[in-house]
Amino acid sequence: MASVKKMGEREVIETIFKSLSRPSSMPIPFGDDVSGVDIGHNLIAVLKTDMLVGKTDVPLSMSFWQAARKAVVMNISDFAAKGVKPVALLVALGLPLDFLEKDVKQLADGLNAGAREYYAYVLGGDTNEASDLIICCSLFGIRKRNLIILRSGARPNDIVAVTGSFGKSAAGLRILLENSSVLPMARKTFLDAVLMPKARLKEGLALSQASVVSASIDSSDGLAWSLHEIGRASDVGFVVDNLPVAPEVLRFAKHNKIDPVELVLYGGEEYELIITIPPRLWKKASHVVEQVGGSLIRIGKVTEETGMFLQWMEKTITIKPRGWEHFRGRK
Amino acid sequence: MASVKKMGEREVIETIFKSLSRPSSMPIPFGDDVSGVDIGHNLIAVLKTDMLVGKTDVPLSMSFWQAARKAVVMNISDFAAKGVKPVALLVALGLPLDFLEKDVKQLADGLNAGAREYYAYVLGGDTNEASDLIICCSLFGIRKRNLIILRSGARPNDIVAVTGSFGKSAAGLRILLENSSVLPMARKTFLDAVLMPKARLKEGLALSQASVVSASIDSSDGLAWSLHEIGRASDVGFVVDNLPVAPEVLRFAKHNKIDPVELVLYGGEEYELIITIPPRLWKKASHVVEQVGGSLIRIGKVTEETGMFLQWMEKTITIKPRGWEHFRGRK
Secondary structure, rough: OOOOHHHHHHHHHHHHHHHOOOOOOOOOOOOOOOOEEEOOOOEEEEEEEEEHHHHHHHOOOOHHHHHHHHHHHHHHHHHHOOOOOOOEEEEEEEOOOOOOOHHHHHHHHHHHHHHHOOOOOEEEEEEEEEOOEEEEEEEEEEEHHHHHHOOOOOOOOOEEOOOOOOOOOHHHHHHHOOOOOHHHHHHHHHHHHOOOOOHHHHHHHHHHHHHOOOEEEOOOOHHHHHHHHHHHHHHOEEEEOOEOOOOOHHHHHHHOOOOOHHHHHHHHOOOOEEEEOOOOHHHHHHHHHHHOOOOEEEEEEEEEEEEEEEEEEEEEEEOOOOOOOOOOEEE | EEEHHHHHHHHHHHHHHHHHHOOOOOOOOOOOOOEEEEEEEEEEEEEEEEEEEEEHHHHOOOOOOHHHHHHHHHHHHHHHHHOOOOEEEEEEEEEEOEEHHHHHHHHHHHHHHHHHOOOEEEEEEEEOOOOOOOOEEEEEEEHHHHHHHOOOOOOOOOOEEEOOOOOOHHHHHHHHOOOOOOOOHHHHHHHHHOOOOOOHHHHHHHHHOOOOOOOEEEEOHHHHHHHHHHHHHHOOOEEOOOOOOOHHHHHHHHHHHOOHHHHHHHHHOOOEEEEEEEEHHHHHHHHHHHHHOOOOEEEEEEOOOOOEEEEEEEEEEEEEOOOEEEOOOOO
């Protein structure tokens, strides 16, 4: 009999879905970044829960304040990808018995800071004794049905774009976990990417409001994995011809003799949005994102063929469905 | 510096609340059984999160199916106390790496059964690796603002009532954890109270719809503790002159030489509703509960004095703020 370690997160989730009754109306399908309930007047109540576990999600050098804030940002990022403004946050905590009062205060301050950074309030929660530090956030918001961006709307020839460059978190994790060497100037950039992640909420809300995006996902499971998710949900493929690698990540990779493609495609723990845009709406999409202080990087296009390919250094490389997966670790 | 073990759950929660920003409108105050967001049209989106942790909340003889169902019922019971129908459930799971596929299936079936038993659907969630089994449920529903029953509305001379007798879970836990002896006929009743708890949702919805209740709470932290919570929120006291002890619990207590008052007041893990009712509405309240197949037991009355007293066996006993508290265990 297989254990969850052998099954991996995807198979665990599929096993669970098989047991669940489906309501007659489901405005957001099982397995998208968030869940939704039709509340009438063309409005959807949007719900999300995501758990941060100390031993797998919190590097040693991350403070409790940062861990709590990150737990919030993880949830907000999914709302951002769907174009939904978060309103209320509830938090269930699991704390080891020897957890200190000052650290409880740090957690609470971090939760509040994360919520307020993205307009939301922490309204309630629950505390429990647990062996690990557990921070389980649940988020609530409301959005017009037709403004919610699903994973399933990508069409052949749509432009694929991202809201920022990739690889910084992967580099930061290698510095923290493997003591990789880094130039002093890049060090802070990379560590900030891990310790102080930002959700692209302004960008997601602007894109949703302008109705310019055909599909969207956040990149927390890695660029490659997330592209595969959109591909699966939309029944399409991708050709990525402009790898969104940050210049400092290229230097870091060279310096440490790591393949930059590995850092960019398979790193994970990044909170950019990956979106697809019909070509005629590209200009408008770029414009609305710039208006809120962000930018879109065009990285490739959607194909009818369901394969996933990267054109890089005059070669064509298959993008594999790899990334961070709970129970298995990196695979 | 104090640890959470020394602080206890209440102090941990108060420390957290101090850090949280308050929104300008808060239809349900911090610390009530659920949280709420005003969504216009006189409607409140009602939210709840509650975490079940294997090592503290799941007796050894409880199956994973029962543990998952219980995690749902814990949340539904709070909705029941507020008079809110649950609509959607999200579940974040923490699973040890050696957790088996068949047990994942049991969890999923138990979650689905618990939700469907009370009209709700499981719409999504998250899975993670953790040292303990963690089942963190978040629940969503919508209710008219004036039909939500808070903890804070109890007034002097209101009748205090409960939806069922107490002590069965406490007896069941003693059988499971301490091997207390029990008559065969009562054994199943007591074990069912622990392993297959029921939320009083029909009763709560009927009472809310009829607008007959001034304050309400669920009794999961124990009768004594929950009375103190209502007392604190409403700034009142109670005299309990009719201890709601189940006859089989009286026999069990006598047989095992335990004080039945201990089992009834301080047992916890029971999911009855504790409500206060203006005397002129008592008949109507009893009637609407009977119409949905339940019954109300009058146990005492609300007093202006903030003390809590039990009249039992011709003595007056102080009801202490004791019960189950996370981090401290029974106190």
